[in-house]
Amino acid sequence: MRTKIVAGNWKMNKTLAESKALVEAISDKVNGDKLEDTRVIVAPTYVNLTGVLDSTEDSVVEVAAQNMHQEESGAYTGEISGAMLEDIGVELVILGHSERRAYFGETDELLAKKVDLSYKYNLEVIFCFGEELEDRKSGNHFKVVESQLKNALFHLEAEDWRNIILAYEPVWAIGTGETASPEQAQEMHAFIRKIIADKYTQNLADGISILYGGSVKPANAVEIFSKPDVDGGLIGGAALNVDDFVAIVNAI
Ligand SMILES: O=C(CO)COP(=O)(O)O
Numbered sequence: 711m712r713t714k715i716v717a718g719n720w721k722m723n724k725t726l727a728e729s730k731a732l733v734e735a736i737s738d739k740v741n742g743d744k745l746e747d748t749r750v751i752v753a754p755t756y757v758n759l760t761g762v763l764d765s766t767e768d769s770v771v772e773v774a775a776q777n778m779h780q781e782e783s784g785a786y787t788g789e790i791s792g793a794m795l796e797d798i799g800v801e802l803v804i805l806g807h808s809e810r811r812a813y814f815g816e817t818d819e820l821l822a823k824k825v826d827l828s829y830k831y832n833l834e835v836i837f838c839f840g841e842e843l844e845d846r847k848s849g850n851h852f853k854v855v856e857s858q859l860k861n862a863l864f865h866l867e868a869e870d871w872r873n874i875i876l877a878y879e880p881v882w883a884i885g886t887g888e889t890a891s892p893e894q895a896q897e898m899h900a901f902i903r904k905i906i907a908d909k910y911t912q913n914l915a916d917g918i919s920i921l922y923g924g925s926v927k928p929a930n931a932v933e934i935f936s937k938p939d940v941d942g943g944l945i946g947g948a949a950l951n952v953d954d955f956v957a958i959v960n961a962i
Contacts, residue, residue: 713919715942716959717751718949729758730765735952737769763799774802780823792831806838808881818861836875843882868910876920877944883924892933895922899939931961
């Protein structure tokens with residue numbers, strides 16, 4: 711049985727007070743007894759990580775960073791290292807988000823370095839990837855996703871995958887209100903599981919949680935999450951509202 715996960719990526723939103731209020735409200739409303747094998751994660755911006763960690767001390771809600779730098783330390787003004795995240799108690803990091811790829815030039819090769827560093831600092835990785843609209847239109851979406859995974863993750867040893875959560879986020883569905891249909895999500899997730907099984911083992915592929923991200927809302931979450939290879943969601947806009955986010959958690 712794979713772990714189900716609902717993660718909220720807050721992106722560059724919420725002040726410290728707003729972040730604490732949001733995570734406390736989520737903690738109050740998420741019924742820990744009902745969660746069973748479901749993990750609930752929120753990813754605030756760097757400066758609010760400590761405050762949100764404080765607010766979640768007695769909560770089932772876990773806290774992720776949205777990024778980290780690929781070098782261990784040094785002259786990288788404005789950047790945050792894995793060591794810094796580990797030091798303040800962060801245990802998860804989102805890597806490879808399409809906004810990092812598009813606006814900050816992050817490539818698969820650079821992301822492979824970040825992934826490698828995550829082990830040193832005991833950070834579980836939520837690894838994001840997904841095709842652009844042109845790739846989908848031209849029918850290249852499977853090829854693009856396969857190469858993203860191969861280039862950034864397929865150098866890992868089988869045992870290293872215990873640390874990896876995958877998040878398929880088709881770029882054309884992020885923040886656009888346009889969601890991949892449940893069938894499109896299922897088709898891609900099954901493909902992802904197959905290429906992992908081909909490279910490693912079926913057993914390993916069957917154990918990896920693969921989240922879907924891109925305009926997940928309370929109204930479409932149940933249908934998307936009902937697909938057999940969709941193990942949860944990485945939520946953007948709807949994660950900023952307590953009732954919407956909790957409804958999506960409950961949809962699982
Ligand atoms: O980018 C996302 C999560 O990382 C998805 O964002 P939206 O849910 O706002 O489309």
